[in-house]
Amino acid sequence: MNKISASVGMAIVCAAAMGTAQAASENGTIQFKGAISAESCYLDSSIGDANSVIVNMGTVNSSQVGTVAAPHFTTGAGLSTADFNVVCKNDAQVSLTLKAPQAELVAGNQILRVNNGVKGEGYAQNVGVAVYSSSSSSTAYDLSKEKLLDTQAITAGQSVNVKFAAAYVRSGGQDVAPTAGVANATLPFVLEIQ
Structure with a gap:
């Protein structure tokens, strides 16, 4: 009975709206792209x-942004983790290496510039992204050459x-x-397959 009443009520509302407004x-x-x-x-x-990982960094208060040596790893405040698999259809040796271009790096290759360094209203400044093996680490990866995955047989x-923070x-x-x-920010990598 309730379903019929709701349907009839909705039909009356729609009919009334159509009768008073121009369609x-x-x-x-x-x-569809892909x-x-x-x-x-x-x-x-x-x-x-199949060839990218999206890391949602969320919205972080500027007072919660740490340093490379002392990052703030707290839920919702600058921490985001990635957890994905490398899957192979055939037997293979694989490795995954970070390959950020030098122009996008600062602080000894440990910080990736945000917004490709664009300055101006609406773009964060004096902040970048650092990548670590886990949220308990304070040693950032060298984003120009560090391996997220050492060569492994699959x-x-x-x-x-593969996981990182x-x-x-x-x-x-x-x-x-x-x-x-x-x-x-965008951090290029190379998945090497042998």
């Missing part, structure tokens, strides 16, 4: 796709797990406070 229509499109890969090994992540149909860190020095704004 308008707008044409639109739905776009690609099909034939690589023998690929990434399997709940967030990302049997056909099997996978190996990331934090927003001060890039303008310990005493230079970060400014608020968008803080996005």
